Amino acid sequence: MTFRCIARSAMFAAALGSAHIALAAAPAAVTRPIDDHQTVTLAGNTRPEARLTNDRGALAGDFRLDHMQLLLKRPAATEVALTRFIDSQYDSTSPNFHRWLTAAQLGETYGPAESDIAAVTTWLTAHGFTVNGIATSRMTIDFSGTAAAVNSTFHTELHRLDVAGASHIANMSDPRIPAALSGVVAGVTSLNDFRPHTNFRRRTQYTASLNGGTNYTVVPADLAKIYNFNPVFSAGYSGTGQTVVVIEDTNVYSTADWTKFRSEFGLSTYTSGSFKQVHPTGSASCTNPGVNDNEIEAILDAEWASAAAPSATIELASCNDTSTVFGGLIALQNLINGASPPAIVSISYGECEAENGATQNAAFYTTYQQAAGEGISVFVSSGDEGAASCDADLANATHGIGVSGFATTPYNVAVGGTDFGDTYTNKNSSYWGSANSSTYESAKSYIPEIPWNDSCASALIAYVNGFTESYGSSGFCNTSQGSPYLTTAGGSGGPSGCASGSPSVNGVVSGSCKGYAKPSWQTVLGNPADGVRDIPDVALFAADGVWNHFYLFCDSDPADATPCTGAPINWAGAGGTSFASPILAGIQALVNEHQREAQGNPNPVYYKLAAKEYGTTGDATCNASLGKSISSACIFNDVNTGSMVVNCTGSHSCYRPSGTYGVLSTSDSSYQKAYPAGTGWDFATGIGTLNVYNLLVKW
Numbered sequence: 001m002t003f004r005c006i007a008r009s010a011m012f013a014a015a016l017g018s019a020h021i022a023l024a025a026a027p028a029a030v031t032r033p034i035d036d037h038q039t040v041t042l043a044g045n046t047r048p049e050a051r052l053t054n055d056r057g058a059l060a061g062d063f064r065l066d067h068m069q070l071l072l073k074r075p076a077a078t079e080v081a082l083t084r085f086i087d088s089q090y091d092s093t094s095p096n097f098h099r100w101l102t103a104a105q106l107g108e109t110y111g112p113a114e115s116d117i118a119a120v121t122t123w124l125t126a127h128g129f130t131v132n133g134i135a136t137s138r139m140t141i142d143f144s145g146t147a148a149a150v151n152s153t154f155h156t157e158l159h160r161l162d163v164a165g166a167s168h169i170a171n172m173s174d175p176r177i178p179a180a181l182s183g184v185v186a187g188v189t190s191l192n193d194f195r196p197h198t199n200f201r202r203r204t205q206y207t208a209s210l211n212g213g214t215n216y217t218v219v220p221a222d223l224a225k226i227y228n229f230n231p232v233f234s235a236g237y238s239g240t241g242q243t244v245v246v247i248e249d250t251n252v253y254s255t256a257d258w259t260k261f262r263s264e265f266g267l268s269t270y271t272s273g274s275f276k277q278v279h280p281t282g283s284a285s286c287t288n289p290g291v292n293d294n295e296i297e298a299i300l301d302a303e304w305a306s307a308a309a310p311s312a313t314i315e316l317a318s319c320n321d322t323s324t325v326f327g328g329l330i331a332l333q334n335l336i337n338g339a340s341p342p343a344i345v346s347i348s349y350g351e352c353e354a355e356n357g358a359t360q361n362a363a364f365y366t367t368y369q370q371a372a373g374e375g376i377s378v379f380v381s382s383g384d385e386g387a388a389s390c391d392a393d394l395a396n397a398t399h400g401i402g403v404s405g406f407a408t409t410p411y412n413v414a415v416g417g418t419d420f421g422d423t424y425t426n427k428n429s430s431y432w433g434s435a436n437s438s439t440y441e442s443a444k445s446y447i448p449e450i451p452w453n454d455s456c457a458s459a460l461i462a463y464v465n466g467f468t469e470s471y472g473s474s475g476f477c478n479t480s481q482g483s484p485y486l487t488t489a490g491g492s493g494g495p496s497g498c499a500s501g502s503p504s505v506n507g508v509v510s511g512s513c514k515g516y517a518k519p520s521w522q523t524v525l526g527n528p529a530d531g532v533r534d535i536p537d538v539a540l541f542a543a544d545g546v547w548n549h550f551y552l553f554c555d556s557d558p559a560d561a562t563p564c565t566g567a568p569i570n571w572a573g574a575g576g577t578s579f580a581s582p583i584l585a586g587i588q589a590l591v592n593e594h595q596r597e598a599q600g601n602p603n604p605v606y607y608k609l610a611a612k613e614y615g616t617t618g619d620a621t622c623n624a625s626l627g628k629s630i631s632s633a634c635i636f637n638d639v640n641t642g643s644m645v646v647n648c649t650g651s652h653s654c655y656r657p658s659g660t661y662g663v664l665s666t667s668d669s670s671y672q673k674a675y676p677a678g679t680g681w682d683f684a685t686g687i688g689t690l691n692v693y694n695l696l697v698k699w
Helices: 010-018 076-089 103-110 114-126 147-154 220-226 230-234 255-264 295-308 327-336 358-373 459-464 577-595 603-614 624-629 692-698
Strands: 039-041 055-058 064-072 130-134 140-146 158-163 166-171 176-178 185-188 243-248 274-278 313-318 344-347 377-381 413-420 449-451 538-541 551-553 572-575 662-664
Touching: 064 114, 064 147, 064 358, 076 103, 076 358, 103 358, 114 130, 114 140, 140 147, 147 158, 185 358, 220 230, 220 295, 230 692, 243 295, 243 327, 243 577, 255 274, 255 295, 295 313, 295 551, 295 572, 295 577, 313 327, 327 344, 327 358, 344 577, 358 377, 377 577, 413 577, 538 577, 577 692
Parallel strands: 243 313, 243 344, 274 313, 344 377, 377 413, 413 538
Antiparallel strands: 039 176, 055 158, 064 140, 064 185, 130 140, 158 166, 413 449, 551 572
16 A cells, blocks of 8 residues: 655645644654554444344354445644634635635645554554555545454454344444554444434324315425525526535436426426436445435435526435445545535435444544535435434434434534424415416415424424323323324434433433534524534425425335326325425525535524524514515524424433323423524524525625
């Protein structure tokens, strides 16, 4: 294995100099002999499922694990310097403003020392591993080997597990590495085959309808009307020349579905819009994944990104999952380490911080940080389970408050979810026409919004069913009327709590867990002084039908039981922040087209605009509950009615004074909602939703 010497281009050196940042080559972190008997534990890297009840015995020693990832880290001083430089890229008064770096520049100037990388690769090969490649950023090493080599090198054991009838592999204890390498090795990104979950929910069929059963489905023309895209399109901005990448670990069932979606809903008139699937090569192996169970996620991401930016190229970038690494992470890493990285990406997958593991959380942090330095905008679904992201897709929360490790870094936009409030106020006819246009549009204007929340813990759902409380033995959640609404489904948000460290209780923010520090730009009315990164940042409609609103999409896979034949009302319907994230990525394509350059992480701009709009008391004219009467000057629609509270049991952040089911709360002894909507920023919907035209004008 050969390595390039560290060198800086004249332009890059000038950029560093202008920011008064003086950097020599990174100092060596490996300064003593590597002794495999003197080790340190990489805490927080054992899945909660790796326990005796699920254990089915050791993995055969000759079992091959191809393309694992070793995550590296920079010396502390170098990390500080990189953080400051990236901050200067987003400071309009700095000479480094929007001076984006390349992956090579990041690696040469901010990567680990060349001697450290050589020491690590020598150590790996000495233990029988094959080193397949080193990322251009010099932050990851792709390597392969046997289970026996993993066991002996990382001082753990790989076992087979049976979890709810599904077969898995995982390490049964936290890995350990030689203490001499602890200054350069962050850890193995993953030593298990548990995969992140998608963030969409098929249209929910409710036993008791909340408005008599009338559905008001959302199609692209409705989206454009509600969030004020149309003046942007009329001004000639529709994503021309822009590319939006949706990150997946699968291909779509049929590319013809994307074409049919656009044709049926009037988007094919934007003739420059296109769709392609790629499998980006790089230092990490990427093979074509074909079509797997996540293909619904892939097609809805591609279709709804195109709905927001109909003239843009929508690129699906996917890699096959390896035995231990999520294919979507590989695809993103290869893209940002390539010669022509994209300007905008959307990710609709997630896993809670406390289950994701400290090193895998760090892998997403490092990847998004690199993206921000290169001027790439990264949008990530906040999740579909309220503040209970460690209980995703379940009927009840038992692990307390937790958030997705895919969404909590300071270098991505976390995209939350809302529902429309017209059904709650019995004003459907004020906002939806009785007939559709030729493109199936029926929305009349902006519609009042509430947090997306399907749970019986929602005070709004409880109220329309005749209950004043959702908790307690006589509360809505503990009645037969409330039982159809026992679910964690809803837009996610909350404080970062376990980005690093190790939980003392499986899947619960506890023990030595720590959240990401609050970024300097996250300052706005409503955001708490909690010292940690809070999500979401921005929200968009994401509901799956509890108030009879949901999205339509085209998926012709007969295995999915709802092919896109006949009138679109008969097509598949769904909700989830999986829709909101690619839509917001499409909005960014409009911004980039208007600004004529990549914008990188949009959050500093979002929060600056929101702080001006909300001031110290909020702007009552931007209250989302005003609906069509909301001020035409608002950039953000301030959602402040309702909550994202879900039902729960157990002793972790669950207020349960009596009865079987309680409600998620920041206190076990009193009802402190986790979490309500409120004036300005809130955990339920972030800054709020968008008026797209005003966003572009005031960017």
